[in-house]
Amino acid sequence: MNSLRIEQLRAFIESTDTAILVKDEINVGYFSGFQHSEGVFLLTYDKAYLFVDFRYFEAAQKYAVGCEVICFKKLIDDISEILKKECVNKLFAEANALTVSEFNAYKKRFEEHQIELFCNEELDKTISDIRIIKDQTEFDKILKAQQIAEKAYNEVLNYIKPGVTERKIAIELEYLMKQYGAERVSFDLITITGSKTSLPHGVPGDDIIKSGDFFTMDFGSVYDGYHSDTTRTVAVGFATDEQKKIYDIVLKAQLTVLEQVKAGKTCSEIDKVARDIITDAGYGECFGHSTGHGVGLEIHEAPNVSLRGETILKEGMVITDEPGIYIPQKFGVRIEDMLYVTENGYTNFVSLPKELIIL
Known part of the structure; x- marks a missing residue:
């Protein structure tokens, strides 16, 4: 069912230069199939990635579904590298998953990589609407x-x-x-x-x-x-x-x-x-x-x-x-x-x- 969830979320992406960053722990598990306490889920126009640290890498490779697992060292830099590779310059994140200070810090770091970060409540609603129907x-x-x-x-x-x-x-x-x-x-x-x-x-x-x-x-x-x-x-x-x-x-x-x-x-x-x-x-x-x-x-x-x-x-x-x-x-x-x-x-x-x- 993870592939269906991912495709439902991908409908939010309107162009190839746009991607979605899911940071909420529960949402990350929902879309990746792997519940853990650290990391993010990145969805581009045609690919999906789960970023985890060393502690979860082996388990994520075993249990994550429908996404490529990446063991990050510097999370924002590693995400940016993937986004540059796929020519993405607009990144949407959940409004409810970031504090104001986190958003400002993330936004500043991503801008250094020429990536604009948006926190959009519409994305939160999209995720909620997907999760609200239980399979x-x-x-x-x-x-x-x-x-x-x-x-x-x-x-x-x-x-x-x-x-x-x-x-x-x-x-x-x-x-x-x-x-x-x-x-x-x-x-x-x-x-x-x-x-x-x-x-x-x-x-x-x-x-x-x-x-x-x-x-x-x-x-x-x-x-x-x-x-x-x-x-x-x-x-x-x-x-x-x-x-x-x-x-x-x-x-x-x-x-x-x-x-x-x-x-x-x-x-x-x-x-x-x-x-x-x-x-x-x-x-x-x-x-x-x-x-x-x-x-x-x-x-x-x-x-x-x-x-x-x-x-x-x-x-x-x-x-x-x-x-x-x-x-x-x-x-x-x-x-x-x-x-x-x-x-x-x-x-x-x-x-x-x-x-x-x-x-």
Whole structure:
């Protein structure tokens, strides 16, 4: 699939004197097939190059696809040599990958080689539009990451009981995911109890689980570079009528979104479905984040499923569906699935039950 990705990116190049420099680490891996922490991907009108340093050269030769691997000594000079050889004098780079100081330094050095450097947000959008559609290989990796996370989640439920700390659950959940094949966790795990569940991104600490608490887990694993993302809220010992009421409102919003997701819908339309249900129930001010976001090589990527989200859903996009209600100083509920958009609906990566579990 790397050749297709490269050709899609090459469409940005309008003439033989123009080239693209990809510096963002994740984008470099996406187009070259080789994930590493140092180097750049250079695309000209008819060739592709991956520049790496000595540490990665042997591995890049083995794993990079569709590009010539070059072990650089002086990166800008080595890039310039290739560009001169191919009569390139205009070079575009991602605006989001360079700080102002980096851009100025790169621009000055390239100008010494008679190469003009441009940072163009249009290039960033082009790359985002390519990455936003997941192919079958990407689907399979996200699914595998989800399966690893779910296996760990189902096991860690046995640890959630009065007297156990949030930190203990976070440690066990991360350990289990890695034991079952995760490269790492998708993000700092959210495993929070009691009144801390009103914090959408609460940090697990030494707070102790008590009977009557809600316990929220927002978790995910990474498999071959691809992330998963799921949230479930459970009750410990018992749930009050108020807790059940709030849970049911969030569940209704989450399920109603599932009924609406399909190619052709705008992200703002999807967000409004969940937001209207929660607002009509009287808790609109307690739902302050977007209904969802894209997932893939990054845990948060395009599209943004929010009230301002203008992206039209297309087959192959991956989005989350995660409405929530957060009542300050009391408790919160969030339920999150991860969806692969299809022409007439979606495929849900998540197989976990959504009805309220009382442990």
